[in-house]
Amino acid sequence: xxxxxxxxxxxxxxxxxxxxxxxxxxxxxxxxxxxxxxxxxxxxxxxxxxxxxxxxxxxxxxxxxxxxxxxxxxxxxxxxxxxxxxxxxxxxxxxxxxxxxxxxxxxxxxxxxxxxxxxxxxxxxxxxxxxxxxxxxxxxxxxxxxxxxxxxxxxxxxxxxxxxxxxxxxxxxxxxxxxxxxxxxxxxxxxxxxxxxxxxxxxxxxxxxxxxxxxxxxxxxxxxxxxxxxxxxxxxxxxxxxxxxxxxxxxxxxxxxxxxxxxxxxxxxxxxxxxxxxxxxxxxxx
Amino acid sequence: xxxxxxxxxxxxxxxxxxxxxxxxxxxxxxxxxxxxxxxxxxxxxxxxxxxxxxxxxxxxxxxxxxxxxxxxxxxxxxxxxxxxxxxxxxxxxxxxxxxxxxxxxxxxxxxxxxxxxxxxxxxxxxxxxxxxxxxxxxxxxxxxxxxxxxxxxxxxxxxxxxxxxxxxxxxxxxxxxxxxxxxxxxxxxxxxxxxxxxxxxxxxxxxxxxxxxxxxxxxxxxxxxxxxxxxxxxxxxxxxxxxxxxxxxxxxxxxxxxxxxxxxxxxxxxxxxxxxxxxxxxxxxxxxxxxxxxx
Numbered sequence: 001x002x003x004x005x006x007x008x009x010x011x012x013x014x015x016x017x018x019x020x021x022x023x024x025x026x027x028x029x030x031x032x033x034x035x036x037x038x039x040x041x042x043x044x045x046x047x048x049x050x051x052x053x054x055x056x057x058x059x060x061x062x063x064x065x066x067x068x069x070x071x072x073x074x075x076x077x078x079x080x081x082x083x084x085x086x087x088x089x090x091x092x093x094x095x096x097x098x099x100x101x102x103x104x105x106x107x108x109x110x111x112x113x114x115x116x117x118x119x120x121x122x123x124x125x126x127x128x129x130x131x132x133x134x135x136x137x138x139x140x141x142x143x144x145x146x147x148x149x150x151x152x153x154x155x156x157x158x159x160x161x162x163x164x165x166x167x168x169x170x171x172x173x174x175x176x177x178x179x180x181x182x183x184x185x186x187x188x189x190x191x192x193x194x195x196x197x198x199x200x201x202x203x204x205x206x207x208x209x210x211x212x213x214x215x216x217x218x219x220x221x222x223x224x225x226x227x228x229x230x231x232x233x234x235x236x237x238x239x240x241x242x243x244x245x246x247x248x249x250x251x252x253x254x255x256x257x258x259x260x261x262x263x264x265x266x267x268x269x270x271x272x273x274x275x276x277x278x279x280x281x282x283x284x285x286x
Numbered sequence: 287x288x289x290x291x292x293x294x295x296x297x298x299x300x301x302x303x304x305x306x307x308x309x310x311x312x313x314x315x316x317x318x319x320x321x322x323x324x325x326x327x328x329x330x331x332x333x334x335x336x337x338x339x340x341x342x343x344x345x346x347x348x349x350x351x352x353x354x355x356x357x358x359x360x361x362x363x364x365x366x367x368x369x370x371x372x373x374x375x376x377x378x379x380x381x382x383x384x385x386x387x388x389x390x391x392x393x394x395x396x397x398x399x400x401x402x403x404x405x406x407x408x409x410x411x412x413x414x415x416x417x418x419x420x421x422x423x424x425x426x427x428x429x430x431x432x433x434x435x436x437x438x439x440x441x442x443x444x445x446x447x448x449x450x451x452x453x454x455x456x457x458x459x460x461x462x463x464x465x466x467x468x469x470x471x472x473x474x475x476x477x478x479x480x481x482x483x484x485x486x487x488x489x490x491x492x493x494x495x496x497x498x499x500x501x502x503x504x505x506x507x508x509x510x511x512x513x514x515x516x517x518x519x520x521x522x523x524x525x526x527x528x529x530x531x532x533x534x535x536x537x538x539x540x541x542x543x544x545x546x547x548x549x550x551x552x553x554x555x556x557x558x559x560x561x562x563x564x565x566x567x568x569x570x571x572x573x574x575x576x577x578x579x580x581x
Contacts, residue, residue, distance in 0.1 A: 014403065015403075015405060018400055018403045018405050019405065021396075021400050022397075022400050022401070022405075022411060025393075025397050025400070025415060025461075026411065026414050026415065028458065029414055029415055029417055029418050029458070029461075029462070030414055030417065032418075032426060032429045032430055032433060032458070033417070033421070033426075033429070035429060035432070035433050036426075036428075036429040036432070039429075039432060047436075050438075054436055095325075096325045096326050096329060097326065099322040099323070099325060099326070100322060100323045100325070100326035100327075102322060103318075103319045103320075103321075103322035103323045104323065107315050107316075107318060107319035107322070108315060108316075108319070109315060109316035109319040109320060110316065112319065115323060115327070117575065118330070119326070119330070120574075120575075121571055122330050122334050124512075124515055124567065124570065124571055124574070125334065125338070125567065126515060126516070126519035126540075126563070126567070128519045128520075128521045128539075128540035128543070128560065128563065129338075129341070129519070129560055129561075129563055129564070129567070130334065130337050130338065130341065131544070131560075132341060132344065132543065132547045132548070132553055132556050132557050132560060133337035133338070133340035133341045133344060133557070134333070134337050135548065136340065136553070137333070137336070137337055137340070152333070153333060155329055155333075156329070156330070156333045156334050159326055159329055159330065160330070163326060187309070187313060188312075188313055188315075188318045189318075213420060216422065217421075217422040217423060217424075219422070219423065219424045219521070219522045219525075220521050220522070220525075220540075220544075223525075224544075224548060235422045235424050235425060236424075238424075238425060238428070239424045239425065239428060239526060248432075250432050250436075253428060253432070254428070254429065254432065256425075257425040257426070257428050257429060260422065260425055261421050261422060261425055261426075264420055264421065264422065265417075265420070265421070268413075268416075268417070268420045269413075272409065272412075272413050272416075275416065275420065276412065276416065276466055276470075279416075279419075279463065279466050279467065280466060280467050280470035
């Protein structure tokens with residue numbers, strides 16, 4: 001009885017405490033996006049006036065910056081490039097990682113452990129360590145300045161990550177089911193495709209989502225390997241080509257930043273739980 | 287005609303026999319296993335291991351963009367060690383990593399403790415918190431740049447403030463990773479421990495210190511190690527926000543390597559600079575393999 005009364009009061013206080021303390025974090029997380037959004041709708045006069053209030057739109061919202069983006073820049077080409085690169089690189093990586101992940105999680109052969117470790121180490125190697133030599137490799141392959149340069153290099157960080165993630169999913173499938181299939185005369189490839197694959201679908205969805213997000217957001221390779229404007233990705237196009245000389249056109253810059261984030265945000269909104277589980281699996285299961 | 291069809295049949299039979307033998311060979315566990323990792327192996331060998339070897343070779347040569355270099359031994363390393371900009375970058379990297387990591391760890395654990403409560407709209411709250419991690423960093427950093435420099439003083443032109451800004455954006459971007467992963471760790475702690483501690487009359491701080499924190503240690507260690515690598519190797523935020531300036535006060539290894547190796551064309555020295563990220567990486571890999579994967 002007494003504990004019941006106490007815990008009701010305590011629970012109320014704890015709820016208020018929880019929300020009150022979360023508020024600054026939510027504000028911190030979301031405010032920059034709000035600021036970017038309102039900037040993209042402000043007129044230039046208001047943007048650069050010292051007397052204007054930065055926190056909301058005073059003189060009416062305009063879509064001039066968006067119109068400029070579509071009419072006078074290569075924005076749509078950049079979006080198209082990004083889509084092609086992300087979808088292709090993710091698909092290639094998914095196939096390679098599925099095969100490798102299954103092999104490393106399920107099959108017994110010499111060297112399986114050390115290859116698993118090698119995958120883990122390459123997973124930790126940051127792109128910033130490899131971009132200089134890779135820029136030369138891309139040159140030699142004759143694909144520098146083309147979107148192929150990115151389709152070929154993005155699997156270098158996607159495959160280790162995806163293999164690692166999928167290994168975790170394959171390990172959770174009971175071995176007996178596959179053994180039964182093998183005894184019944186199914187080939188190993190059939191067992192992989194018909195039994196293991198369907199059970200790893202959550203992992204596959206995770207790989208697709210992360211692959212798309214990581215490739216869409218990638219910056220240093222895209223900045224380094226491609227300099228021709230019509231072959232740029234959305235991210236590099238917006239950050240590099242909307243700034244002419246030292247002049248920043250903040251309205252159109254923010255409009256570009258908002259629009260180029262949309263594909264990722266849409267994925268995120270629909271598959272939030274996969275992002276959360278993939279994020280923790282990638283790090284914690286490792 | 288009869289002979290022809292018989293010849294065809296035997297050829298078919300021989301083909302079938304060969305096929306059966308090939309299939310048998312392929313069905314062996316080790317052959318199948320090696321076969322499946324082959325594509326990944328080729329990819330990682332050609333596009334990770336080989337470039338890595340090249341980076342080491344570059345660092346020992348006077349390789350410039352467009353001109354084949356000659357082996358020069360440790361000359362590049364000698365040069366960069368005598369370079370004030372490089373020494374400044376080393377200092378920057380450690381200051382940046384230490385402060386950003388501490389903020390992310392402390393705030394991340396605190397945020398995870400708040401998120402683990404059974405509040406209404408839990409899913410929405412988590413979604414909002416994770417958002418900075420999902421949005422392309424280069425673009426959100428542009429947003430920050432505008433927010434910081436929008437009509438008013440040129441904060442990013444002052445070295446102390448510029449470093450503070452770079453750290454703030456890094457914390458903003460990396461906090462979700464910490465919070466969400468620690469949250470997963472918190473959820474896995476059995477409730478009984480807390481109930482037992484409560485029966486013993488432990489205060490909420492004591493419960494945190496003696497129950498939560500020790501049980502969180504493995505997760506926290508992994509997150510810290512991962513985050514050390516990503517923070518130490520940061521490129522996007524510094525490149526977009528300050529380009530390493532003002533007067534090199536925010537350069538990190540990656541941005542300096544980019545500026546020297548690509549913008550400046552001195553690939554040898556650029557590679558030597560980027561290799562300085564390696565000892566840190568090696569240390570982290572060592573700890574990961576030694577202590578964490580053992581469990």
